[in-house]
Each structure stands twice: as C-alpha cells, then as structure tokens.
Amino acid sequence: MSEIRRWTAxxxxxxxxxxxxxxxxxxxxxxxxxxxxxxxxxxFEKMQPEERQALRDFVASKLRxxxxxxxxxxxxxxxxxxxxxxxxxxxxxxxxxxxLRSMERETPAPASEFSGxxxxxxxxxxxxxxxx
Numbered sequence: 001m002s003e004i005r006r007w008t009a010x011x012x013x014x015x016x017x018x019x020x021x022x023x024x025x026x027x028x029x030x031x032x033x034x035x036x037x038x039x040x041x042x043x044f045e046k047m048q049p050e051e052r053q054a055l056r057d058f059v060a061s062k063l064r065x066x067x068x069x070x071x072x073x074x075x076x077x078x079x080x081x082x083x084x085x086x087x088x089x090x091x092x093x094x095x096x097x098x099x100l101r102s103m104e105r106e107t108p109a110p111a112s113e114f115s116g117x118x119x120x121x122x123x124x125x126x127x128x129x130x131x132x
Contacts, residue, residue: 067122075099087127100124 047055071083077099078086086092104120124130 063118064122067118067126070118070123071126083123083127087129096127097129100129 074080074082075086078092078095081092083096086096100120100123107117107120121130
C-alpha cells in the first residue's frame with residue numbers, strides 16, 4: 001500500500017469506539033475505554049463532558065507519540081529509509097517534502113473530532129523542517 005493510501009486509511013481509525021479501544025486500550029487502571037460500550041454507535045455523544053475530554057486528551061497524546069515516532073520508521077515511499085535518513089541528502093529532502101505535500105493534499109477532512117490523524121506540520125517540526 002502506498003504511503004498516501006496508508007496515511008488516509010489510518011485517519012479513519014478513530015471513527016468508532018471499537019477502533020479506538022482496539023488501537024489505544026491499555027492495561028492501566030485508568031484506561032479511558034473501560035466504560036465505553038462495545039459496538040455502540042454514538043458512544044462519544046453519550047459520554048459525560050469530563051470523560052469526553054479525557055478521551056480527547058488520551059487520543060491527542062497517542063497522536064503526538066506517533067508524530068514523534070514516524071521520522072524514525074521505514075517509509076516505502078522513501079525507498080524504505082526513514083524520514084530522518086532522507087533528511088541527510090538533498091534528493092532525500094526533496095522526496096520527503098513531496099511525500100509530506102502529498103499527505104496534505106490527499107488527506108480528507110476529519111469525519112469527527114476523533115478521526116483526525118497526525119499533523120504534517122508536526123512531522124515537519126519533528127524533522128527540523130519548521131521552527132519548533
């Protein structure tokens with residue numbers, strides 16, 4: 001699967017309570033998914049405001065972790081090297097910037113407040129392509 005298709009496909013993983021639970025659930029005592037009903041449409045709307053905020057914060061923290069990890073993961077669109085490795089050469093930087101632009105263009109608007117993905121600007125900042 002191309003990096004663009006993988007990127008856009010992963011943006012939809014936050015659309016359901018089950019997808020959230022599967023992707024982020026932990027063995028921690030304060031796992032925010034413990035009280036979320038399985039397979040229930042509209043579960044987020046039924047949550048109390050403080051529970052909803054805790055879930056938002058939890059998902060945001062996981063997305064930030066993913067943004068910090070991505071630069072060190074092998075990317076097929078970059079010939080199997082990591083984005084950080086691509087930054088070492090002019091050609092690699094051009095390929096990486098092309099990939100990031102494609103990710104921005106090809107990424108649909110979030111379907112819900114929980115269906116966003118990693119921020120391309122955050123990826124650029126992590127790679128030193130934008131000021132921190």
